[in-house]
Amino acid sequence: MKKILITNDDGIFAxxxxxxxxxxxxxxxxxxxxxxxxxxxxxxxxxxxxxxxxINKVDGAALGGDFAAxxxxxxxxxxxxxxxxxxxxxxxxxxxxxxxxPNLGDDFTYSGTVCAALEGLIYGYPSxxxxxxxxxxxxxxxxxxxxxxxLKIAEWLKKHPMEPDVMYNVNVPNLPAKEIAGxxxxxxxxxxxxxxxxxxxxxxxxxxYWVGGSIHDELRRETDVWAVAHGYISITPAHLExxxxxxxxxxxxxxxxxxxxxxxxxxK
Numbered sequence: 592m593k594k595i596l597i598t599n600d601d602g603i604f605a606x607x608x609x610x611x612x613x614x615x616x617x618x619x620x621x622x623x624x625x626x627x628x629x630x631x632x633x634x635x636x637x638x639x640x641x642x643x644x645x646i647n648k649v650d651g652a653a654l655g656g657d658f659a660a661x662x663x664x665x666x667x668x669x670x671x672x673x674x675x676x677x678x679x680x681x682x683x684x685x686x687x688x689x690x691x692x693p694n695l696g697d698d699f700t701y702s703g704t705v706c707a708a709l710e711g712l713i714y715g716y717p718s719x720x721x722x723x724x725x726x727x728x729x730x731x732x733x734x735x736x737x738x739x740x741x742l743k744i745a746e747w748l749k750k751h752p753m754e755p756d757v758m759y760n761v762n763v764p765n766l767p768a769k770e771i772a773g774x775x776x777x778x779x780x781x782x783x784x785x786x787x788x789x790x791x792x793x794x795x796x797x798x799x800y801w802v803g804g805s806i807h808d809e810l811r812r813e814t815d816v817w818a819v820a821h822g823y824i825s826i827t828p829a830h831l832e833x834x835x836x837x838x839x840x841x842x843x844x845x846x847x848x849x850x851x852x853x854x855x856x857x858x859k
Contacts (some may be wrong), residue, residue, distance in 0.1 A: 593829055596682035596711070597624045597669040599690060600631045600703030603649055603662040603798075605735050607723065609690030613656035614738035615686075615745075622658035623682070624651075625674040632692075634708035638672070639665040646673050655694030667707035671738050673715055685711030689737045693762050695815045696782030696808065699829070708758045712831060717748060718758040724819055725765040736771065737763040740824055753828075761825040762819050772822035779827055780814030787826045 595615050599608040603626040616622045625646070649660040661678065663670045667687065674680050688709040694702040706719050711718035723737040740763050753759070760779075765772060784804035791799050808816040818825040 593619075593621055594681065594683045595620045595622050595686060596674050596680055596684075596716075597622060597626075597686045597688075598667055598669070598674070598707045599626050599688055600634060600667045600707065601691055602627050602630045603660060604654065605630075605691065605716055606732065607691055607737070609654045609656065610734040610738045611689050611721065611741060612651075612654065612658050613687060614735075614742055616656050616658040620657075620745075623674060623678065623680045624649075624654070624658060624660040625663060625670045625678065626660075627667060627670060628664050631703050632690075633701045634666045634668075634703035634706070635701055636668055636709060637666050637703075638668045643671055644673065644675060646825070662830045663719070671707050671710040671714070682711075682716050682727040684748070685714075685716045685718040686721060686741060687711070687719070687744075688741070688761075689734050689763075690720075690722035690724075691725055691727060691732065692722065693724045693819065694720060694722040694760060694761055694794070695825075696780040696781055698825065699760060699779060700824055705760055708760070708845050709831060711758065712758045715755075717753045719744060720758065720760045722760075722762050723765055724762060729765060731765070733763075736766060736768045737761075739768060740774075744826070755829050756830050756832070760815070760825075760829055761817055761826045762827075764819050764822050766822065770822070771824060773824070775813070775818040775823040775825055777815045777818050777825045777827045778813055778815035779829065780811060781809040782816055783809075845848040 610625045644665045651658045690704040706721040708718040725732040786803040789801040810817045817826040
């Protein structure tokens with residue numbers, strides 16, 4: 592495992608991706624960073640299909656390291672596609688991050704960071720989404736802790752490869768490495784947003800709507816939200832299979848198919 596494709600949703604010049612790329616490059620990996628030319632947080636798994644995309648080479652030295660880097664005027668998912676299809680880079684591992692902020696529980700579906708890793712999974716590459724539990728206004732951001740955690744996970748995977756069609760969603764407390772409580776393999780927890788809409792007045796007397804809200808986590812043991820709340824690095828194995836198999840089997844035991852089709856084709 593020597594070739595690493597790195598992307599994010601915070602932009603090519605974000606501290607997180609620079610730290611991650613420098614860490615892996617310094618450890619002897621061949622690194623290609625392809626990331627949005629601006630912040631694209633909460634872009635989910637969106638892919639640009641209504642206009643052409645452009646990529647531009649970025650001086651790796653300007654990012655603080657010796658590695659190849661490109662910016663893309665699309666989404667994180669687009670960046671993965673550009674790296675593979677346009678730059679012809681075949682990675683041994685895809686890393687998405689380090690995100691400035693957590694990607695826990697139900698945020699999984701919103702996250703451009705996580706969904707870039709899912710795109711790597713679609714291509715068949717082992718993929719990791721890596722997030723640091725900091726905020727944009729945090730006095731200290733311990734990206735080095737998260738980068739080192741990513742490196743240690745990559746080294747572990749050399750001897751213990753991921754199962755096919757599985758990615759890891761990794762969340763790291765915003766702490767120095769010596770203060771991390773440990774590492775936990777976790778399940779996706781439950782994170783809900785209350786009061787999602789804040790109404791604001793426009794200069795012309797109308798109303799606009801700010802989406803956000805206050806976070807409420809269910810701190811059930813062995814979940815990602817519980818782990819990071821207790822100072823642990825959370826590693827959540829995830830996959831793209833979303834079929835509810837129990838509901839599938841239950842529905843197949845009923846006349847659902849024939850009755851709906853019969854009702855659909857019944858002459859009125």
